[in-house]
Amino acid sequence: xxxxxxxxxxxxxxxxxxxxxxxxxxxxxxxxxxxxxxxxxxxxxxxxxxxxxxxxxxxxxxxxxxxxxxxxxxxxxxxxxxxxxxxxxxxxxxxxxxxxxxxxxxxxxxxxxxxxxxxxxxxxxxxxxxxxxxxxxxxxxxxxxxxxxxxxxxxxxxxxxxxxxxxxxxxxxxxxxxxxxxxxxxxxxxxxxxxxxxxxxxxxxxxxxxxxxxxxxxxxxxxxxxxxxxxxxxxxxxxxxxxxxxxxxxxxxxxxxxxxxxxxxxxxxxxxxxxxxxxxxxxxxxxxxxxxxxxxxxxxxxxxxxxxxxxxxxxxxxxxxxxxxxxxxxxxxxxxxxxxxxxxxxxxxxxxxxx
Numbered sequence: 001x002x003x004x005x006x007x008x009x010x011x012x013x014x015x016x017x018x019x020x021x022x023x024x025x026x027x028x029x030x031x032x033x034x035x036x037x038x039x040x041x042x043x044x045x046x047x048x049x050x051x052x053x054x055x056x057x058x059x060x061x062x063x064x065x066x067x068x069x070x071x072x073x074x075x076x077x078x079x080x081x082x083x084x085x086x087x088x089x090x091x092x093x094x095x096x097x098x099x100x101x102x103x104x105x106x107x108x109x110x111x112x113x114x115x116x117x118x119x120x121x122x123x124x125x126x127x128x129x130x131x132x133x134x135x136x137x138x139x140x141x142x143x144x145x146x147x148x149x150x151x152x153x154x155x156x157x158x159x160x161x162x163x164x165x166x167x168x169x170x171x172x173x174x175x176x177x178x179x180x181x182x183x184x185x186x187x188x189x190x191x192x193x194x195x196x197x198x199x200x201x202x203x204x205x206x207x208x209x210x211x212x213x214x215x216x217x218x219x220x221x222x223x224x225x226x227x228x229x230x231x232x233x234x235x236x237x238x239x240x241x242x243x244x245x246x247x248x249x250x251x252x253x254x255x256x257x258x259x260x261x262x263x264x265x266x267x268x269x270x271x272x273x274x275x276x277x278x279x280x281x282x283x284x285x286x287x288x289x290x291x292x293x294x295x296x297x298x299x300x301x302x303x304x305x306x307x308x309x310x311x312x313x314x315x316x317x318x319x320x321x322x323x324x325x326x327x328x329x330x331x332x333x334x335x336x337x338x339x340x341x342x343x344x345x346x347x348x349x350x351x352x353x354x355x
Contacts, residue, residue, distance in 0.1 A: 005030035011060035022212040035199040038209035080154035086145035088133040095129035159191040244279035260319040266347030287349035288325035296344030
């Protein structure tokens with residue numbers, strides 16, 4: 001990333017004795033689609049509201065395009081925020097909702113008309129401008145709220161769970177629309193979401209949060225393929241986690257003994273991770289290979305779920321733990337419930353974790 005466009009430096013927010021956000025530092029690049037991802041109550045919306053100016057930080061600063069905006073109120077910041085509730089005025093038409101902020105700023109009518117026409121065309125709202133919010137579908141209300149945020153031409157658009165009220169199919173369509181629009185406009189988008197799939201779909205980078213702190217920042221591929229903790233491995237998708245009894249470095253990978261199992265298994269060893277101390281091995285279900293006769297973690301097929309494109313297997317291991325595996329449905333011979341199998345993986349498919 002080049003010089004950061006937005007910098008959050010040591011930002012904290014306390015409500016009495018409760019710490020909602022604790023010392024968060026982030027850099028966001030110009031034109032990035034950046035996600036704040038985490039479970040409910042992790043502090044992601046509070047962090048977004050501090051960036052927007054709706055919450056005053058207890059400590060830390062917010063710099064935008066080289067200027068310190070920490071003390072500025074929301075209306076003085078070159079940002080705009082779209083809320084999950086959309087907050088459309090029910091008595092106003094779509095057009096009047098969109099231009100409400102511009103009217104309040106007393107922009108010339110000609111300028112307002114140009115901006116309205118431009119954003120209505122980009123969001124395909126031209127035929128809906130005279131309708132009231134009650135006459136719109138959920139997806140149309142979402143686009144109207146987005147148009148109201150974009151018409152002010154902010155440098156950064158902040159989105160707080162903007163797709164939470166949409167059904168599954170419309171949510172997927174709107175995700176694609178957001179990505180298209182962000183690329184077309186070249187704006188910096190920061191989105192708050194608790195939906196892992198949504199963050200993976202729309203983001204150039206993701207910050208994963210827990211208990212007011214940022215645990216890891218990286219591209220969707222990085223945080224999925226190389227999580228830095230068991231929590232992230234489990235939170236971002238599915239993962240089989242094994243306790244490691246011992247590990248040695250072996251030609252860029254690690255050769256490990258798993259607690260409760262014989263033999264050695266290979267896994268990637270992240271830079272800076274020592275083979276001494278508590279370690280765990282993480283492997284995604286889709287990276288697990290099942291064989292009837294071969295080396296690997298032995299188990300009994302306990303359950304099979306058929307999803308059409310895939311078959312999902314749950315194995316019961318000798319330690320009484322379970323292991324999940326996913327196999328693309330090729331229409332060939334399948335394993336059976338109660339069958340003894342072995343689960344293995346390529347060394348590059350597994351990952352060692354130190355926490």
